[in-house]
Amino acid sequence: MSALLEVRHATQRFAGLLAVDDVSFTLTPGEILGLIGPNGAGKTTLISIISGTLAATNGQVLFLGERIDGLPAFRRARLGIGRTFQIMRPFPGMSVLDNVAVGALFRRAGGRAGLAQAREQARACLDFVGMGRHADQRADELGGPGRKRLELAKALAMQPKVLLCDEVMAGLNHVEIDEVIDLLRKVRDQGIGLLVIEHVIKAIKSLSDRLLVLHHGQKIAEGAPDAVLSDPVVVEAYLGKRRT
Ligand SMILES: Nc1ncnc2c1ncn2[C@@H]1O[C@H](COP(=O)(O)OP(=O)(O)OP(=O)(O)O)[C@@H](O)[C@H]1O
Ligand SMILES: [Mg+2]
Structure with missing residues (x-):
């Protein structure tokens, strides 16, 4: 291959x-x-x-x-090319969902997807990594394991x-x-x-x-x-x- x-x-x-x-x-x-x-x-x-x-x-x-x-x-x-960071840096003060939506929006720049669509995509990524129920929580309130999954969801949102x-x-x-x-x-x-x-x-x-x-x-x-x-x-x- x-x-x-x-x-x-x-x-x-x-x-x-x-x-x-x-x-x-x-x-x-x-x-x-x-x-x-x-x-x-x-x-x-x-x-x-x-x-x-x-x-x-x-x-x-x-x-x-x-x-x-x-x-x-x-x-x-x-x-x-997607990556996660060893030193995790969620956007503080923003919800878990919007942290991931930023990735989805970024990927779509040049396209027509609005925030609502980015959030929808973000929600799918959060479900995929098993973090769906934390969507509305503040990202900086997550513990270590949650932050690891958030890193993955952020990276995956960029497809x-x-x-x-x-x-x-x-x-x-x-x-x-x-x-x-x-x-x-x-x-x-x-x-x-x-x-x-x-x-x-x-x-x-x-x-x-x-x-x-x-x-x-x-x-x-x-x-x-x-x-x-x-x-x-x-x-x-x-x-x-x-x-x-
Ligand atoms: N920006 C930088 N400026 C100067 N030295 C650096 C920089 N980044 C990394 N280094 C040095 O380069 C070497 C490799 O670092 P790197 O972080 O890639 O290692 P690593 O294999 O990821 O280690 P770990 O398992 O601890 O994460 C180390 O000696 C580190 O101190
Ligand atoms: Mg390292």
Whole structure:
């Protein structure tokens, strides 16, 4: 299958630090690629290079075969690159529903959809992530798990073709993690390609078709989850230091 997203030689230098160092990979429609690695490995930076919130020092990002690395973040979002944020930032003072409606409106800019239609779409996204009953609550009153789901609903309201998820399971209990895994599979079933950053190894192993491991900004392994997780290089760099 042809690549939905292709990253070529992505490199990000922050002063003396190579946060992402010559990373290349592809993502196909309906594929879930897990992105793992120790704290500071460059995972979030890689997502920011793809979504355009960072202008990479070097490398190319192609979406459906076209270069998008010269485009600002909002144009990439409109093309279909969606992301969630590790540090969640709901619009405070606004309802959960309107937080999601902002995404729907943004996507529709240039079209004719009004606020009512955006809210309708937002409601469908909230139902999809299991947050329908919180629609009228203020977004900043949500607890951690609710905010994670809100992040997903906001991203989905923009009707992405690629969804970049930055630790959407962090801080969740086992039941909540399983629910989010089911949710991400349902997203995948729509043909969306997912790049999912996650520290919970059990979860990312069961969810991912492939895994990519970053360490000090470099790709140290990529492939089938079982093979990658038993790779001595990965065990030494990451797994050995943590409980799996
Ligand atoms: N805007 C920035 N300016 C300078 N250094 C940065 C910036 N953003 C990230 N870094 C550094 O780049 C490296 C990679 O950071 P990044 O946030 O991508 O790691 P990560 O793999 O997402 O880690 P975590 O698992 O803790 O979220 C770190 O050393 C970090 O301190
Ligand atoms: Mg991160």
